Amino acid sequence: MCASKEPPKMSCYHGVSKPIYIDEELLQVAVLEQGLQEPAQRIIEAEGIQFNEARRLSLEYRNIQKIDHLWEFTSLTKLNLNNNFIQKMEGLDHLVNLKWLNLSFNNIEKIEGLEGLQKLEVLKLSNNRISLIENMDSLVELTILCLANNLLQHLDNVVYLRQFKKLFTLNIYGNPIPEENSEDKYLLFIAAYFQQLKFLNNIFLNEDIRTRASIKYNLDIEKMNQGELQRQQAAEEQRRQEAELQLHEDAFVEQMNGSHLYNNIFQNDTEADKLHCLPGVDELLEEFEKHIVDLCNQLFEIGLAEHRRRKAEIDLFFRRHKIDVTESQRKASRLLADFEKQQKQRIEELQELSDEKERKSKVDACHSEIKLLCYNLMTVEFQLYSHMEETIKKFDSNISEMTASFSETAQGIFVHCRDLEDSHHKNIQKIANTTLEMVAKGESEDDLPDDVRMLFLDKNTVMDTLAASHDNHLQTINDRETQLVTRAEVWKVALIKRIEDTELTRNRMRIADIHRYADYLRGQLEKLL
Template identity: 30%
Template sequence: MHKADTISTLCEATEPGVITRDMLVSLAIDQGPKKEGGRLFRQDGIELAELEEIRIEFLKILNIDHLWLLKNIVKLSLSHNVIQRIENLNELCHLKELNLSFNSIKIMENLNNLHQLEILLLYSNEISIIQNINDLKKLTILNIGKNNIDDWNHVVYLRDFKSLKSLNTSDNPCTKIDGYLDYLLAFIPQLTYCQYRMISENERQSAIDKHYRIISNLKENEAKKQTELELQQEFENKTVLLFASYVEHLDEDYLFQQIFSSDKVAGKTLSTINENTQNIFEEYQKSFVAICHELYELGLRENDRRVEEIRLFEVVVNEGKKNMQIEARRIINEILEKKTRIFANIKDEMETLVEKPEQEVESTIANARELFNEFNDLLSKTQNQLLSKEIILHDQMEKDDLFFVIDDREKIMINRLNNWLKEYINRLFADENKRNRQQILEISHFFEFQRQQLNSLSLPQQLDLINIDLGDDDMLKN
């Protein structure tokens, strides 16, 4: 279909519509390769999942749909439509450039899953707040011009986008307020371009000077916030480590305090009868906490050992898989080399058949039959060899005596350890079963294809070698 015809056909609808699969296919053909490349593109069929760029423009699109078909899309333009909501983009995890300009969008939403997005164009919409893009850490260019943004809150919000180099907010109500540009330049120092224009050092410094005191306070608060975030992250990391080591709450006196948490009167009252009981109580507390700390240290050491054992185990497993792949590749290459030789010999025998006297025909046919049987036997033996190796590897993977013996401890810890070990083994077995099925399938498909090629060889039907006609030289040439 010609480009003009495609656009004309898609634009014929008078009512706003949605993106459909047929529309995507038509646009893919129209925007795909031209000339010889285009012919092959159409001939081979449209693989929407392989497209990296598409423009869906001027088509009165109201609702976004079916874009999950474009799994590998990198650049997408939906400009000049009547889109009201940003939606159904979550599957486009490779998207780097998104153009939603000239639509009727009111809210920035459903964008946070686009982690690879570098360019976001939202020019000429109805947006009033820049929001919901916190996870777009790679965002480099943002065009939000000609919208309904009327305050300056977005300036501090965009300050956290450290990769942002170009920002356009022109033709928004907020830009009409005196001092906006200086405020913008001062508080988003990472910008190189603003409102389509490169920022000079003099402009930037002048803006910073005007807001020096506020910026200093902001930096101080940001540094404090960053420290708090680092401490929080450190605490969370430690909590995860202690939980994995089965020693949470053992590094301090938390467990000791828990013992007396339900004893509001008797225990503590008894410990304060006199100085001796108080001293005994304090000594008991020190001893208890010391034991807990020993368990804590032991748990961390055992966790390090367990992590190292898992690492070594996985190294051995992966090495076994790799060796299996190398050996299988060697066997396959060997059989393909023999195939080339045997097929060439069969071809030679068949080509000389018509030139030989009648008394030598039977001998030639016998030679061809022998070569045919030789390769057929080779396929069967090699297939059995590969399947046997795969079964051995699979059986080794399913043996659970490779895993760890864990010392007896408190019941809840034993249950947690057993649950962890069970989940780990189940995950390994699930991955191995998936790998095994895939390998068996690949082996079966390979040898089925080889037998199909063998059965396609042109041998005389009347001698009951194979039930096909003579003349298929293309297969012999291969």
């Protein structure tokens, strides 16, 4: 089971003088070679005839040095880049639908760049220079992993793969595992630590192997399972908290529940802290905190409820958008089906004509039909785009009304917060004036700390300190109000712009596809002349 410590064999230039790079031309050739949909079919797809239609892409044995220009292949499910000269795993971020990736026989030294491939099921990295299994946490669907003939040296590092609960085939044959790990230990170690694994290096892990592995590593596995459970629970709690915080941020009311705003109001207010020793101040602070917290909790609940309303409106918009686009596609599909049926007959008739003049007349008629098809397809697209403009305008109005209503409600609650601060400030002023009189008469000197007694020796200093503290408290309330209202407005504007830009892009792509298909049809006719 242990392999020699010689480096694995790498890919070569395959007869080419130097490595090449992935570019637009290379990708176009590769996609065409692998049978992308016919132009007539492509025209009815919502996304047009771009690279994002491709499901599979094979770029093996091309001496590629760098992965690049794949950002449009968002529908790709299978990518083959084996037997090249690739040194770095990169440029894969946008392949969010990829399920199968082969990077074997390259010069890769580090596993990286896989964060976006959450649907990946098969990963082949054999015959590279990888020495550490890492950076694969996002591959939750991984079922097959091939790392044969790399530079892995530690079985303990393989334990990293235990997190992939769907992994059933693992190949790490030909790695320079130290010789003290005998074949039996190697096999039993993996069998013990990977209960869900079915095949290791093409060996079926049968019941006998499982039993021997369990006996040998029982205590180690029990200890590891306990540790993993604790880490899993901690991770789940962290994810729960992060999701909850994200929800609060999306509702613009993060840290509005509880005493957060109250604590922020008095944060770093050292002068106000000195007043806690005065009779009646603690009771005032408790009452102030209670009322502020009640208002904040009220705003928090309203914010979450309004977020649910906005989300429902957004979901409804996108459901309607999908229905409208689908219906438009059906109309275009029917137009194309009728046209292609007649076009096929017209082409057959053209091919049988021998008279040049008659053939020319027939070709002119075909051109007219193509022009009519383009007009009809453009009409369908124009109707959809016009309808979407109205739909987006109505959606904008609804979302703007919701956002404005929530902002207005929030501003009303913040007004109450400021009123509470004003009332609290006046009550503190009364206690301060009473204390000033007592200090002036020498009646409370023994009851006050030195720094507070020194503060109350001068009335102007006390009043200035209270005024500054009051202003800071109001500023904190104002800042939180401004933050909420501003973020809500910025979110709304960005949402509408994103929807408008997406729809404009879709419209331009559709129009370009119609022109491209018309050119394709005209090109077919020219070949018959």
